[in-house]
Amino acid sequence: QSALTQPASVSGSPGQSITISCTGTTSDIGGYNFVSWYQQHPGKAPKLIIYDVTDRPSGVSSRFSGSKSGHTASLTISGLQAEDEADYYCTSYTNGGTLKFGGGTKLTVL
Amino acid sequence: QVQLVESGGGVVQPGGSLRLSCAASGFAFSAYGMHWVRQAPGKGLEWVAFIRYDGGNKYYADSVKGRFTISRDNSKNTLSLQMNSLRPDDTAIYYCAKVGYSSSSYTFDHWGQGTLVTVSS
Numbered sequence: 001q002s003a004l005t006q007p008a009s010v011s012g013s014p015g016q017s018i019t020i021s022c023t024g025t026t027s028d029i030g031g032y033n034f035v036s037w038y039q040q041h042p043g044k045a046p047k048l049i050i051y052d053v054t055d056r057p058s059g060v061s062s063r064f065s066g067s068k069s070g071h072t073a074s075l076t077i078s079g080l081q082a083e084d085e086a087d088y089y090c091t092s093y094t095n096g097g098t099l100k101f102g103g104g105t106k107l108t109v110l
Numbered sequence: 111q112v113q114l115v116e117s118g119g120g121v122v123q124p125g126g127s128l129r130l131s132c133a134a135s136g137f138a139f140s141a142y143g144m145h146w147v148r149q150a151p152g153k154g155l156e157w158v159a160f161i162r163y164d165g166g167n168k169y170y171a172d173s174v175k176g177r178f179t180i181s182r183d184n185s186k187n188t189l190s191l192q193m194n195s196l197r198p199d200d201t202a203i204y205y206c207a208k209v210g211y212s213s214s215s216y217t218f219d220h221w222g223q224g225t226l227v228t229v230s231s
Contacts, residue, residue, distance in 0.1 A: 003154070034214040038155070045205060045221035046155065051212045057219065089155050093216045097160070097169040099145075104154040 004028065004090055004102035011108040017078040020105045022090030023071065028100050030071030034093035037066060037075045040104075041086045050075060077107070085109040112136040112220045114206050119225030126196050126229070132189040132206030132222055140164070140184035143209040145218060146191050148202035148227075158204070159191065160215070174200075196229045203227075 005023040012018040022029065022037075029035055035053045038046035048057050050066035053073060063078045073092070077084055090102040118130040132144070146158040159180040160169045168180050179192040189206050203224040210219025 032214070034212060034216055036212070036217045038218075040155075045223055046218075047221075048211070048217065048219055051217040052214070055211070057211055087154075091157070091216070093214050097167070098171065099157040099160070099216045101147075101155045101157060 002100075004092060004100050006088075006090060006102035006105045008103070009106045009108065011110055012077075012080045013110045014080050014082065016080050017076060018080060018107065019077075020075045020088055020090075020107070022073045022075070022092075022102045024073075024092055024100065025071055028071070028092040028094040029068065029073050031095065032093050033068070035066065035068060035073040036091045037064075038089045038091070039084075039086045040089065046089065080109055082109050112208065114208060114220060114222035116204060116206055116222045116225035119204065119227045121228045121230060122196055123231050124197060124229055127192070127194045128196065128227060130191040130193065130204055130206075130225060130227070132191075134187045134189065134206075134208070137208070139182075139187040143215045144180075144182060144189045145207045145209070145216075146180060146189075147205045147207055147218070147221075148200075149205070149224075150199070150202040153202075156202070161189070162215070193227070196227075198229050201227060201229050 037050040040046040113135045115133045161180045177195045205224045207218035208220040
């Protein structure tokens with residue numbers, strides 16, 4: 001069960017937009033619309049920010065959006081804020097009833 | 111409000127066993143699937159196991175299959191993870207997580223704060 005592929009790090013300045021990619025296969029991202037994204041600040045538990053590719057839980061800022069094309073999902077954060085600096089993880093349901101995480105992306109707000 | 115509190119972590123020798131628990135409150139525990147997810151120190155998140163709301167279906171990551179057993183007691187609102195034949199690469203913070211939002215049962219809307227398991231001689 002290899003992990004989904006994410007860039008190790010991305011950065012952006014306040015107010016800018018950034019996109020984090022998450023690449024899988026036809027057995028996971030490409031086969032199901034069950035991609036989620038989590039934000040994790042140091043020393044804290046992860047927080048759900050996107051589920052089912054594009055949906056936002058209540059209370060999550062509309063600056064966070066998700067999309068998918070083929071077997072690659074993406075998370076876009078617009079209007080970057082200092083508080084967005086964190087680690088971001090994608091997940092996807094896979095055939096066989098298991099779940100894969102991406103390796104994680106460290107977002108730095110310059 | 112939803113609360114998930116893990117316990118049972120500690121230091122164990124390679125080959126040893128440990129049982130983790132997750133006490134749930136603030137929601138109808140028996141109506142939701144539950145997961146265990148772990149995070150090695152300084153590393154990324156790794157899914158460990160899932161159990162259906164009624165305990166009927168259980169799924170495991172290949173890395174723990176045959177060594178770990180997930181279970182639940184809906185009368186006590188408790189989720190458990192029995193870990194046997196522990197290895198140094200099982201060292202991690204173990205989180206319990208509640209299913210929510212998605213119909214897939216593989217989206218987590220609440221997480222506990224985690225319990226640290228260290229496998230070392």
